[in-house]
Amino acid sequence: MPNLFEGKNSNKNKKRNKEEPLAYRMRPNSLDEIYGQKDIMGEDKILRRAIKSDQIQSLILYGPPGTGKTSIASVIAENTDSDFKILNAVTSGVGDIRDIIKKAKKKKDLYNTRTILFIDEIHRFNKAQQDALLPAVEKGIVIMIGATTENPYFEVNSPLLSRSRIFQLKPLKNENIKEIINDALNSEKGLKNYNVVIDSDTIDYIAEIANGDARVALNTLEASVLTTPVNKEGKIIIDQDIIRNSLQKKSLNYDKKGDNHYDNISALIKSMRGSDPDAALFWLAKMIEAGEDPKFIARRIVIHAAEDVGLADPRALLIADAAFNAVNTVGLPEARIPLAEAVIYIASAPKSNSVVNAIDKALEYVRSNPTGTVPVHLRSSNYKGAQNLGSGVSYKYPHNYENNYVKQRYFPEEIDKPSFLEWNNSGEEQKIKKFLEKLKKKHE
Numbered sequence: 001m002p003n004l005f006e007g008k009n010s011n012k013n014k015k016r017n018k019e020e021p022l023a024y025r026m027r028p029n030s031l032d033e034i035y036g037q038k039d040i041m042g043e044d045k046i047l048r049r050a051i052k053s054d055q056i057q058s059l060i061l062y063g064p065p066g067t068g069k070t071s072i073a074s075v076i077a078e079n080t081d082s083d084f085k086i087l088n089a090v091t092s093g094v095g096d097i098r099d100i101i102k103k104a105k106k107k108k109d110l111y112n113t114r115t116i117l118f119i120d121e122i123h124r125f126n127k128a129q130q131d132a133l134l135p136a137v138e139k140g141i142v143i144m145i146g147a148t149t150e151n152p153y154f155e156v157n158s159p160l161l162s163r164s165r166i167f168q169l170k171p172l173k174n175e176n177i178k179e180i181i182n183d184a185l186n187s188e189k190g191l192k193n194y195n196v197v198i199d200s201d202t203i204d205y206i207a208e209i210a211n212g213d214a215r216v217a218l219n220t221l222e223a224s225v226l227t228t229p230v231n232k233e234g235k236i237i238i239d240q241d242i243i244r245n246s247l248q249k250k251s252l253n254y255d256k257k258g259d260n261h262y263d264n265i266s267a268l269i270k271s272m273r274g275s276d277p278d279a280a281l282f283w284l285a286k287m288i289e290a291g292e293d294p295k296f297i298a299r300r301i302v303i304h305a306a307e308d309v310g311l312a313d314p315r316a317l318l319i320a321d322a323a324f325n326a327v328n329t330v331g332l333p334e335a336r337i338p339l340a341e342a343v344i345y346i347a348s349a350p351k352s353n354s355v356v357n358a359i360d361k362a363l364e365y366v367r368s369n370p371t372g373t374v375p376v377h378l379r380s381s382n383y384k385g386a387q388n389l390g391s392g393v394s395y396k397y398p399h400n401y402e403n404n405y406v407k408q409r410y411f412p413e414e415i416d417k418p419s420f421l422e423w424n425n426s427g428e429e430q431k432i433k434k435f436l437e438k439l440k441k442k443h444e
Contacts, residue, residue, distance in 0.1 A: 022222040023215045025189045026180070027074045033183075034075060035214075036176040037068055040167045047072075047167055054080050056116060058137050060146040060156065063169025066213030069147040073118045076145065082114040083107060085142075089124035094132045101136040108141060115142045122146030123155035130157045137163050171212025178207045180214050181221060194225055198238040205240045209247055220247045261292070265300050268343070272301075273308045277347035284343050294332055294339065298324040301342050312352035312427035319345050350427030361420040372412025405439050 028034050031041070031048060040047050050056050056076060061069040077084045085100050104115035117133075119125065125133075136142045137160065144164065148155065152166055172180075181203050184190035210217035221238075223246040228236050268283035287297055298320075305320035323342035327335045381392030396406045411417050423433040 021219070022184060022190060023218040026184050026187070026218060028071050029075070029078055031075055031079075034068055034071055035179050036172040037072075037169055040169070041072070051076055051079055054082075056080065056082075056143055056145070058144040058164045060122065060148065060152050060161075060164050060166050061169060062148050062150075062152050062166060064171050064212060065149055066210075066215035066217075067169040067172055068214070069169060070120065073145055073147060076116065077118075080116060082116045082143065084116050084118065086118045086120070089119055089121040089129070092119075092129075094129055097129060097132045101133075101141055104136065104142045116145060117142045118145045118147070120147050121149075123148040123150035123152070125156075127157065130160050134159055134163075172210075172214055173212070174204070174207040177210050177212070177214060177217050178203050181206060181217055184218055184221060191221070191225055194236055195230075195234055196225055196236045196238060202238060202240050202243060206243055209243070216247070223247075264290075264292075265297070268297075269300060269304050269308075272304055272343060272347040273351065275347055275351065277344045280343045280347045281340060284339060288332065288336055288339075294327045294335055295324075297339060298327045298342075301339070301346065305342075305346050307356045308351055308353055309346055309349045310352045310355035310424075311429040311432055312350040312424060314428060316346050316349050350429075352424035352426045352429050354422055354424045354429065358421040365418055365420070370414060372414030375409060375411075375413060377408070378410065403439060403442065407440075 031051060034041055039045070042048065047059070061072060063069060083104070085104075087096060087100070100115070100117060104117070107113040107115060119133075133142075133144065134157070137144050144160075146152070146156070146164070152161060156164075185196055185198065186192055206217050206220055210220070220243060224238050224242045225236055227246065228238060228242055230236055264283055264287050268280055268287070271279035271283055284297065288294070302317070302320040302324050305316040309316040320342045323335075323338040326338035376390050377392060377394040377396075379389075379391035381387060381395075387393060396408050398404050398406050400406075423429060425433070
């Protein structure tokens, strides 16, 4: 595998081998060759200034695949006087870390040379590996650059995070992808010598299916060029059908174990809560297509039905529960239909959060206040000797009274009667509220 970090200016002087992947050959050599990421790489941004002045501090580059994390590290390698080392978290162990730290300390002590350590997929470092790295980062023996597709606040130890600056990369815009494709088509290190003919609509199509991932775009373009015969005029004609065949499935930026997992389900929930069934269906479809566990989706739909619809439409919880059961009994792909039905129903239903607010208030109350004892008339009388203790003797059975209601105390005698439920006037809930108010008023 080619080494991306061979030292200052190595990429500029190295003759690129055409057998190397196009995505590797197109690695940037300078800051000006990095596309997108203006939020962190703009002219006045701290990361760009730090690279230009060779004053890099420990940092973590976090973002989806193909957005430029390794490219930025490559540019740092090209523009630093430090000794640049690389580790892959998948293949490296504690011994590799300690060996690099030992050599870095020696170079610092003898030659006052800094060592920058690039760690790809740093989220895969376990606690022992991160702990082995921490003292060297803290003392400045190594400057760490980590790259990860996972949210570092979930995956990286807090002590290491506190000594690093986090830079979040976003999916590249279609305009950025098109610039990268055109560079690859017109560059000597890219595809210039292949005499490729491709129209702007096809380039637009590649950018669209790449879904913000430059590596997907370049790999798709390269596969198309290398598998298309040269015509009689010595040209390689690339159209959308060829691109479509080279990439059988559109790339989805989704990781079932990472923050994408939580961000997408959050988007689904918020779309249902916001009464937008089309948006909710979009997020549901994206998760299904990305291979998300349908049981996870169904569980969240059940919770949402009770939390955000609640008594405004009690049927929502029944439909959500039915969708959950359908997932368990029939599975995908058929279960997509009851899941969609539940999502549409819940998104379209009247909303109320009175249930979740009420139970949370009740929980807070019992955590913070004396709870007293169960009143004698409410205690169980279903055991031998209960009546001798007076348990349940004075209990008034509501069904023996008009409208199946009788006024009696249901709270412990030791506490004032608190109120937890604040009724909402949405949907069925207002009918329930009016029924209770009428019932109590009649029996006052």
